Amino acid sequence: MTSSEIRAKFLNFFKEKDHKIVPSAPMVIKDDPTLLFTNAGMNQFKAFFLGNSVAKAARVSDTQKCLRVSGKHNDLEEVGKDTYHHTMFEMLGNWSFGDYFKKEAIQWAWELLTEELKIDKESLYVSVFEGSNDADALDMDAEAFDLWKQIVPEDRIIMGNKKDNFWEMGDQGPCGPCSEIHVDIRSAAEKAKVSGASLVNQDHPLVVEIWNLVFMQYNRKANGQLEPLPAKHVDTGMGFERLCMVLQGVKSNYDTDIFTPLIREIEVISNAAYGKKEETDIAIRVIADHIRAVSFSIADGQLPSNTGAGYVIRRILRRAIRYGFTFLDTKKPFMFRLVKVLGDTMGDAFPELREQQQLIENVIKEEEHSFLNTLEQGLVLLDTIITANKGKEIDGRKAFELYDTYGFPIDLTALILEEKGFTLDEKGFQSALQEQKNRSRSASEVSKEDWVQLTDDAEQEFVGYDVLEANVKLVKYRKVVSKKEGEQFQLVFNLTPFYPEGGGQVGDKGYLEMSNGDVVYIVDTKRENDEIVHFAKRLPEHLEERFKVVVDGKQRQRTAANHTATHLLHQALREVLGTHVEQKGSAVHSKYLRFDFSHFSKLTAAELKAVENFVNARIEGQLPLEENRNVPKETAIKEGAMSLFGEKYGDSVRTVRFGQSIELCGGTHVQNTADVWHFKIRSEGAVAAGIRRIEAITSDAVKTFYAEANQALFEIKDLLNNPQDPLKAVTSLQDENARLKKELEALLKDKAKNLKGTLLDELEVVDGVRFLAKKVDLDAGGIKDLAFAMGQDQDNMFLLFGTEQGGKALLSCYISKQLVASKGLNAGTIVRELGKLIQGGGGGQPFFATAGGKDPGGIAAALERAKTYVQP
Numbered sequence: 001m002t003s004s005e006i007r008a009k010f011l012n013f014f015k016e017k018d019h020k021i022v023p024s025a026p027m028v029i030k031d032d033p034t035l036l037f038t039n040a041g042m043n044q045f046k047a048f049f050l051g052n053s054v055a056k057a058a059r060v061s062d063t064q065k066c067l068r069v070s071g072k073h074n075d076l077e078e079v080g081k082d083t084y085h086h087t088m089f090e091m092l093g094n095w096s097f098g099d100y101f102k103k104e105a106i107q108w109a110w111e112l113l114t115e116e117l118k119i120d121k122e123s124l125y126v127s128v129f130e131g132s133n134d135a136d137a138l139d140m141d142a143e144a145f146d147l148w149k150q151i152v153p154e155d156r157i158i159m160g161n162k163k164d165n166f167w168e169m170g171d172q173g174p175c176g177p178c179s180e181i182h183v184d185i186r187s188a189a190e191k192a193k194v195s196g197a198s199l200v201n202q203d204h205p206l207v208v209e210i211w212n213l214v215f216m217q218y219n220r221k222a223n224g225q226l227e228p229l230p231a232k233h234v235d236t237g238m239g240f241e242r243l244c245m246v247l248q249g250v251k252s253n254y255d256t257d258i259f260t261p262l263i264r265e266i267e268v269i270s271n272a273a274y275g276k277k278e279e280t281d282i283a284i285r286v287i288a289d290h291i292r293a294v295s296f297s298i299a300d301g302q303l304p305s306n307t308g309a310g311y312v313i314r315r316i317l318r319r320a321i322r323y324g325f326t327f328l329d330t331k332k333p334f335m336f337r338l339v340k341v342l343g344d345t346m347g348d349a350f351p352e353l354r355e356q357q358q359l360i361e362n363v364i365k366e367e368e369h370s371f372l373n374t375l376e377q378g379l380v381l382l383d384t385i386i387t388a389n390k391g392k393e394i395d396g397r398k399a400f401e402l403y404d405t406y407g408f409p410i411d412l413t414a415l416i417l418e419e420k421g422f423t424l425d426e427k428g429f430q431s432a433l434q435e436q437k438n439r440s441r442s443a444s445e446v447s448k449e450d451w452v453q454l455t456d457d458a459e460q461e462f463v464g465y466d467v468l469e470a471n472v473k474l475v476k477y478r479k480v481v482s483k484k485e486g487e488q489f490q491l492v493f494n495l496t497p498f499y500p501e502g503g504g505q506v507g508d509k510g511y512l513e514m515s516n517g518d519v520v521y522i523v524d525t526k527r528e529n530d531e532i533v534h535f536a537k538r539l540p541e542h543l544e545e546r547f548k549v550v551v552d553g554k555q556r557q558r559t560a561a562n563h564t565a566t567h568l569l570h571q572a573l574r575e576v577l578g579t580h581v582e583q584k585g586s587a588v589h590s591k592y593l594r595f596d597f598s599h600f601s602k603l604t605a606a607e608l609k610a611v612e613n614f615v616n617a618r619i620e621g622q623l624p625l626e627e628n629r630n631v632p633k634e635t636a637i638k639e640g641a642m643s644l645f646g647e648k649y650g651d652s653v654r655t656v657r658f659g660q661s662i663e664l665c666g667g668t669h670v671q672n673t674a675d676v677w678h679f680k681i682r683s684e685g686a687v688a689a690g691i692r693r694i695e696a697i698t699s700d701a702v703k704t705f706y707a708e709a710n711q712a713l714f715e716i717k718d719l720l721n722n723p724q725d726p727l728k729a730v731t732s733l734q735d736e737n738a739r740l741k742k743e744l745e746a747l748l749k750d751k752a753k754n755l756k757g758t759l760l761d762e763l764e765v766v767d768g769v770r771f772l773a774k775k776v777d778l779d780a781g782g783i784k785d786l787a788f789a790m791g792q793d794q795d796n797m798f799l800l801f802g803t804e805q806g807g808k809a810l811l812s813c814y815i816s817k818q819l820v821a822s823k824g825l826n827a828g829t830i831v832r833e834l835g836k837l838i839q840g841g842g843g844g845q846p847f848f849a850t851a852g853g854k855d856p857g858g859i860a861a862a863l864e865r866a867k868t869y870v871q872p
Contacts, residue, residue, distance in 0.1 A: 003244045003258050006117075007063055007092070007349060010238075013112050014061035014094045022057075024350070025648050027065045027088070028302040028309055031502055031527045034170065036309040037067040037297075041093035042169070042214075042235045044648065047530030048097045049174040049216055049233055053459060056651075058099035063240060064091045065296055065350070069312055076316070080286035080323070083205050083252035087316055088293035090240035098231035105213050105234045106147045109181060113211070117247060123184045125200050126152060129166055129177035130159035136226055138166070141177040144215070148179065155197065164201050167214040167235075172222055172448070174229060178214040182207060183246050206251060211238040222450040254285050258345065262288040265341045270328040283327035290320035291338045291364075292346075298360045299352040301584060301644070303688045304367050317364065318371050322409050325375060333368035336361040359584075359598050359690050366689035371407070378408030382416060384846055388824030392421065396428020403429075404436065446482040454543060457494045460532055464497040464508070464668065465627070468551040472496060474543055491522075491534040497551050498534055500527035503647070504586035505563055505667045510551040514540050522549070555590040560668045561676045561699040562593040564625075564658065565615065568673070569595050569694065570642070571661040572614035576607055583644055584691050588667065592682070592697050599692045603684050611694075615679040618659060622674040626657040636664055678702045748778060752786040760790060763797070766870045769819065773800040773866040775859055780810055780850065787814035787848065798825070800834075800866040802859035809838040809856040813849050813866075820846045823870075830869055834862040 001009070011021050025044035029035045035043065041064040047053040069076045069087050078085040096105070113119045126148050131140040140159075148157050160180065168175040184196035186206045199207040216233040218226040244256040254263065263274050266284050274284050294304075297313045304314035317335070324330035339353075339361045347354040385398050394417055402408040414424045457475045472493040480488050491512075501507035507525035512534075514520070524535040540547060566586050573581045577599055585596035603611070628636075630652040637643060641655050642663040649664060656665045658673055670676060676698045682705075683695045697705060716726060723729040755776065763770045776783065783801050791797055791814055799814040811834055813827040820826065828843045831851035835841040840853025 001247055003240075003248075003256060004348060006244055006247055007090075007240065009116060010092050010112070010243075011061060011063065013116055014059075014108075017059070017094075017108060019059040019061040019094055020057035022060055022062045024062060024064045026300040027067050027296050028300040030647070033526065033528060036312060037069070038064060039066055039068050040064075041066065041091035041237045042095070045095060045097070045235075046169070046173075049169070049229075049235070050529050051230065053530040055097040058097050059095070060097070061094040062092075063349070064093060065089075066091050067293055067297070069293070069316060076319070079289050080282045082203075083254055083285070084208055084239075084242060084245070086241060086253070086289050086292075088289070088296055092238040092240050092243070093236050094234070095236070096234035098233060101232050101234060102144050102213075102215055103147055105215070105236060106144065106151070106179065109211055109213055109236065110151050113181065117243075119183065119246060121152070123196070124152070125156050125158055125182045125184065125197055127158040127160035127165055127180045127182070127200065129179075130161060132162045132166070134162070135224065136162075138162075138177075138226075141165075141179075141215075144177065144179050158197055158200050160201070167212070168220060172220050172450075174216045174218070174233070175220050175226070176215045176217040178212050180209045181211040181213070183210045183242075185246055185251065208242055209239075210242050210246065211236065222448060254288060259288050261341050261345050262291065262338055265338055266328075269334045269337060270324065270330055272328050279327050283323040286323045287320045287328075287335065287338075290316050291335055291342060294320075294335075294364060295339055295342055295353060295360050296350070298363050299350075299356045301647075303363060303584075303691065314367065317367055318407070318409070321368055321371050322375070322412055325372070326412060326415065331372065333365050333372065335368055336365040339364065362600070362689035363691070374407050375412075378402060378406050378412075379416075380846075381406065382408070382413060384820075384824070384826050384829075386417070386420060386422060387821070388826065388829075389422070393423045393425055396425035396430070397432045399424055400429050400432035404432075446480060449479045451476045451478045451492075455494065460492065461495040462497075462499075462532060463495055464499045464551065465629075467497050468510075468553050468556060470495055470497050470549055471546050472549050473546050474540070477539065477543075487537075488523075489536050489539050491536055491539075492531050493534070493547075493549065496525075496532050496534070496549065498522065498525040498532065498549065499551075499556070499668050500525045500532045502527055503588075503665060503667050504566070505559060505588040506590070508551045508556055510549065512536070512540055513548040513550065514542065515545055516541075556668065557670070557675070558590040558699055558701070559588060560670050562590070562697075563588045563665075563667045564669045564673060565676055565679050565696065565698045566593050566595050567656065567658060567661050567663055567665070567669075568615045568618050568676075568679070569593075569611065569696065570597070570663070571618075572611045573597055573599070575614060576610045577603075583642075584687075591701055592695060595694045595696070596687055596691055597694075598690055600690050602686070603692065608681055608684060612679060612681055618661075619673045619676045619679060621659065622672055623659040625669055625671050627669075628655045628657075631655055633664075675699075680705060745781075748782040749785065752778060752782050752789070756786060756789055759786075760793065763794070766867060767872045768796060769823075769870040770794050770797045771867065771870050772798075773802075773863040775802045775804075775863065778803060779805060780812070783810075783812045784848070787812060790814075791816060798866075798870050800830075800863060802863055804856040804859065807854075807856065809840065809853045809859050811835065811838065811842070811851045811853075811859070811862055815847050817847050825869060830866075834865060837862045837865070 015021055025038055027038050029038055048055045065088065067088050076087060079087055114121050128145045128148060129141040132138045145157065165178050167178045182200045184191065184207045196207055214235040216235055217229055219229050220226055241253040241258055244258055245253045248256050250256060263284055266287055267274055272280050274281055294313055294317045302309050302313055304310055304317055320335060324334060339357055343353040343357050381402060385394060399410060399413050402413060403410050410429060417424050453476045455473065455475050463470055472495055475492045475494050477489055477491050480490055498508040498510060510522050512520045512522060520536050520538055520540045522534045522536050526533050566588060570583055580598065582598045584598055587594040633649055633651055633653045636653050636655050640662055643649065653664045654666055656663055656669055679696060679698050680702045681694055681696045685693055687693045720726060720729045759772060763772050778786065783803060787799050795816055796819055797816045798819060801812045803810050811831055813831050815825050815827045826846045827849035828846060831842045831849045835851030835853055837858035838853025839855040840851055842851025843849055
């Protein structure tokens, strides 16, 4: 069977068992603060397991795109080295929310594998939780053992420990024992020599776990204790790639039709052959795996960046580029060429790959260009470190600086050092890395206590579309302590008018009023596991009483105006630029809005004006809000509602319409576009290849903008002695300034020429180096011209010039290229060190670099210390 047929057969099997087939949730998670990515099939159903929401369907099945590259489930460093770990993978699963339990889950799993998919029963082993002797004191899962005994011989049932056969969502939350099903695909001869039972969970590449049946029956509390869940659930996950390996009769996931088209294309691009050399094979597997993770992430709306989920995606992409660079000799961008092949392979199941192909290719290509430049820079810097090194071991902290500051991979550093006969101080590197991790962990440390449940209300009601005040009762609360925010309390009410952060819109703020008139301020509102959580600095008194909660109406109105403006802006961009424009992200605050969209060139002044005019025409048109709640999603899409990639929509959606603009949206909006008052674009620029960003303001912010602009104009006119035409007066001043600047530059060049002869006479020879450190009265450009002019006439020269301009200090270091090569001197490294003396920093090339600082008083010390770099 092809992979497409296998996927369909799985879903059809459970459809016939009365399961609702649901689409995959986005791989990039937007409304769960505990996760960056979907790392298991159950993530989108967490609220059902926690009891925060009631599932509309008690039986569900799907194939879920997952990513495991951070936190507890991190397979990144294994990927490529073996044949069965992946970053992005598909998880086939079936779920029961309080419906069937162990008996059906076990019977159906066996039926599907052995009868429907025809896997040889003699190649399968199952495992059962053996119990634990730790603080949990859990009994063996006798129920699962007895059920399996009716299906397989006892010698094929393996007792599994807590690590392998007790599944936990995290440090807290639903958990329970599990039964894993393992498959042995070794040859008959190998099976005869060694029993497959002895190889289960021993990381054997041909004896692998294929399906995990998790029986959710406990809840792990913050204090570590387990308590029974009120309802028992089933959560199963089967690795799609491994299943295809078994059914297609191959010995590696990478030999299935999921990966072979990608591998063939990599061979064509790199002229490398797969299956001939281990290090080449690893590189090809890494690239074939990582292009999937990166492409799916971009399709879901997550671009590579320097923070959060974007940093993880950039790291995965750079790992692939590095493997190609090092082992396949791919020195030019190549990974973007794999995107079409991926779309051809998986586009039927995941159409976003085809629909977003152009964007994915552009983003990846730009990232490749950027990182390949970084690698070239890093190679130069590494050569400098090697040249300057006294022994054969390179300081690990210097290697860490190369890794941390320039993004140069440490394993590539180690490889190059080995080739050149050097070793790396790995302990020093790991020490510096751990220090950085500790700083990062300390800054983001959060401790959460258990929820204190006050009532049995299972589901919340959001009433914030209609009212900004409500009388509520507190359902539960917990204390949260973080380094960043300090001590806070999270409050959950039975109903709430507070909009939780989501869809780009910030969460509401406001207050809770007690019966005695005292108030508790609500500083933020977020959604977590289908609950609306309110953040407060303290708990209200008399927790059992009903409270009045009030949303900050002014902030809500401004935020709503900005959210409505994003819809009108989206419509305007598609009208002015073309229907290729799609929203790629947004941030809606009370003071401004930010809108990211797909487009491949900078907007001209005329286009920006046209977009502004389009939006303001709709504002002046006083278009009323037409809102429909609980509309079937298919109906909304047929009516022309815009939906966004990477967003998770339910079967029923809310549509928001202003005139011809209609979108699926859960955010808050004004009742009439006239309430937006006016729309003004503040900036437009690039975010990534093919992604542009507009920042704009509306309402009160526009009034403030025009008032400040008007005041500034009055002040400028006053400075110019109130000319009739201020623009003409400013132009005249600019012309005069340009003329005076040219005259000054000419004077400074003459001054530098006259100074050159004097300074050449002041050079002293120190250990064969012509040395001079001196304070001069020139600007940065004059100093650079002077240094290079002197360097033309003299070899082996080391110059350090200091100057003071506008109350700030500047150091400029010039080193002859002969000295850079022979003595390992590096102007960039030197000015970074000397820059500390002027309370600043800098950098540059090995032969010329500058540093700026705010303390001119440190120039003398810097000039004095310069000689230490050339003394023997």
